[in-house]
Amino acid sequence: xxxxxxxxxxxxxxxxxxxxxxxxxxxxxxxxxxxxxxxxxxxxxxxxxxxxxxxxxxxxxxxxxxxxxxxxxxxxxxxxxxxxxxxxxxxxxxxxxxxxxxxxxxxxxxxxxxxxxxxxxxxxxxxxxxxxxxxxxxxxxxxxxxxxxxxxxxxxxxxxxxxxxxxxxxxxxxxxxxxxxxxxxxxxxxxxxxxxxxxxxxxxxxxxxxxxxxxxxxxxxxxxxxxxxxxxxxxxxxxxxxxxxxxxxxxxxxxxxxx
Amino acid sequence: xxxxxxxxxxxxxxxxxxxxxxxxxxxxxxxxxxxxxxxxxxxxxxxxxxxxxxxxxxxxxxxxxxxxxxxxxxxxxxxxxxxxxxxxxxxxxxxxxxxxxxxxxxxxxxxxxxxxxxxxxxxxxxxxxxxxxxxxxxxxxxxxxxxxxxxxxxxxxxxxxxxxxxxxxxxxxxxxxxxxxxxxxxxxxxxxxxxxxxxxxxxxxxxxxxxxxxxxxxxxxxxxxxxxxxxxxxxxxxxxxxxxxxxxxxxxxxxxxxxxxxxxxxxxxxx
Numbered sequence: 312x313x314x315x316x317x318x319x320x321x322x323x324x325x326x327x328x329x330x331x332x333x334x335x336x337x338x339x340x341x342x343x344x345x346x347x348x349x350x351x352x353x354x355x356x357x358x359x360x361x362x363x364x365x366x367x368x369x370x371x372x373x374x375x376x377x378x379x380x381x382x383x384x385x386x387x388x389x390x391x392x393x394x395x396x397x398x399x400x401x402x403x404x405x406x407x408x409x410x411x412x413x414x415x416x417x418x419x420x421x422x423x424x425x426x427x428x429x430x431x432x433x434x435x436x437x438x439x440x441x442x443x444x445x446x447x448x449x450x451x452x453x454x455x456x457x458x459x460x461x462x463x464x465x466x467x468x469x470x471x472x473x474x475x476x477x478x479x480x481x482x483x484x485x486x487x488x489x490x491x492x493x494x495x496x497x498x499x500x501x502x503x504x505x506x507x508x509x510x511x512x513x514x515x516x517x518x519x520x521x522x523x524x525x526x527x528x529x530x531x532x533x534x535x536x537x538x539x540x541x542x543x544x545x546x547x548x549x550x551x552x553x554x555x556x557x558x559x560x561x562x563x564x565x566x567x568x569x570x
Numbered sequence: 571x572x573x574x575x576x577x578x579x580x581x582x583x584x585x586x587x588x589x590x591x592x593x594x595x596x597x598x599x600x601x602x603x604x605x606x607x608x609x610x611x612x613x614x615x616x617x618x619x620x621x622x623x624x625x626x627x628x629x630x631x632x633x634x635x636x637x638x639x640x641x642x643x644x645x646x647x648x649x650x651x652x653x654x655x656x657x658x659x660x661x662x663x664x665x666x667x668x669x670x671x672x673x674x675x676x677x678x679x680x681x682x683x684x685x686x687x688x689x690x691x692x693x694x695x696x697x698x699x700x701x702x703x704x705x706x707x708x709x710x711x712x713x714x715x716x717x718x719x720x721x722x723x724x725x726x727x728x729x730x731x732x733x734x735x736x737x738x739x740x741x742x743x744x745x746x747x748x749x750x751x752x753x754x755x756x757x758x759x760x761x762x763x764x765x766x767x768x769x770x771x772x773x774x775x776x777x778x779x780x781x782x783x784x785x786x787x788x789x790x791x792x793x794x795x796x797x798x799x800x801x802x803x804x805x806x807x808x809x810x811x812x813x814x815x816x817x818x819x820x821x822x823x824x825x826x827x828x829x830x831x832x833x834x835x836x837x838x839x840x841x
Contacts, residue, residue, distance in 0.1 A: 436669070437666040438666050438669075440660075441666035444655060444660040445680045445683070445728075
């Protein structure tokens with residue numbers, strides 16, 4: 312019993328220490344005098360790796376999720392004769408929940424794991440240490456551009472995911488099932504609120520971007536610099552990011568949409 | 571004291587360092603004279619690389635002083651530490667080249683970060699550094715295309731890019747063929763003689779390191795067990811020193827890792 316309490320205490324201390332280290336990492340990366348001439352090219356490069364290279368998975372997933380959503384929605388709505396509301400159903404489901412959450416999960420799986428593995432390998436091959444010994448702060452040169460790239464790319468990826476998802480809904484609802492295009496689009500136009508739906512979608516997206524990028528970067532930076540350590544860190548990134556995104560989604564949804 | 575500070579670039583006084591509860595160094599004392607090659611030798615896993623990281627300020631000791639040109643490294647502020655690091659450099663065992671940059675860009679990296687040189691000047695400076703390690707022809711190659719020896723030479727060119735006062739070599743001969751080993755020995759000696767660089771060479775390749783070292787230390791049991799010129803060390807009567815220098819399998823450092831009684835261990839299996 313005493314051992315169990317001791318283990319629980321140790322785990323709590325470890326978690327608090329880990330949170331402290333991750334906070335210090337982010338603080339060290341983001342706080343300081345900006346050096347635009349040196350940091351901007353690094354940021355552009357990371358936009359490409361984090362954002363552009365995630366586009367294909369986002370577009371394909373968005374398309375299929377939109378199509379499935381429309382198909383399921385159509386089956387249910389036709390039983391009530393309400394298939395004209397299919398556009399609203401697809402748009403609201405994507406904007407409020409599926410867009411930010413699924414884009415976040417895909418981002419964690421594609422870009423997050425890549426960030427962790429890259430930084431972990433840089434640590435294992437002593438590239439981060441060599442940078443420190445060259446009097447170059449790896450937090451500013453390695454962590455900061457990747458964090459900002461994740462922060463700015465995720466909302467864009469979410470927007471693309473939602474847009475492609477709606478187009479997937481159009482393909483199924485309008486082109487396949489023959490719902491009138493005017494009904495489809497007007498139901499979206501009249502029921503989607505700029506702030507309540509679109510604004511909250513982006514707020515969620517920014518929150519998920521911060522959480523998943525932070526987790527990915529910290530797992531790489533703090534990993535045990537061995538092949539097993541990097542493998543574990545990469546897995547942790549996907550698992551922790553997914554859980555945090557889903558947990559945060561519930562909290563944000565409760566705050567945003569409950570009266 | 572002032573005289574001592576002028577003569578020694580690095581001084582370690584009563585330094586103790588622990589990893590968790592495991593002591594790595596206890597009351598360690600060591601000096602590295604300016605403009606000399608100082609070797610630090612010892613068995614694998616004894617903490618030689620850790621010592622270099624302590625000198626470079628990447629680790630902080632629990633007690634004692636580590637002076638670099640008279641300034642205590644562990645008590646420096648972060649910004650001061652980064653300033654001081656411009657005057658020191660480290661050649662890592664793996665080379666630690668940036669894998670996404672060419673050899674040229676690797677060498678240019680610290681110059682671009684710290685100096686606002688016009689590109690033609692920087693270009694010539696990088697080529698001069700690469701020429702000094704014999705890799706001017708490999709400027710456009712990527713690190714993945716280099717052999718182990720070439721990668722270490724490219725890393726050396728990067729390490730001397732900012733003309734530091736001190737270079738720390740972490741196992742520079744490990745895993746090298748005899749030719750590459752000879753090239754690195756020659757480069758360290760040339761850098762020391764022509765540029766007056768202070769060098770700390772951590773290695774367990776006794777013959778190579780003693781051939782270029784002005785002074786050598788042997789580390790064991792959490793402190794320096796012997797120090798002197800190569801001749802002095804060769805004539806040292808300490809059994810631990812003799813075992814290390816002669817490469818004897820058994821001695822004060824036992825062949826067998828500490829374990830319970832052999833017969834007892836075997837009888838457990840029978841029972």
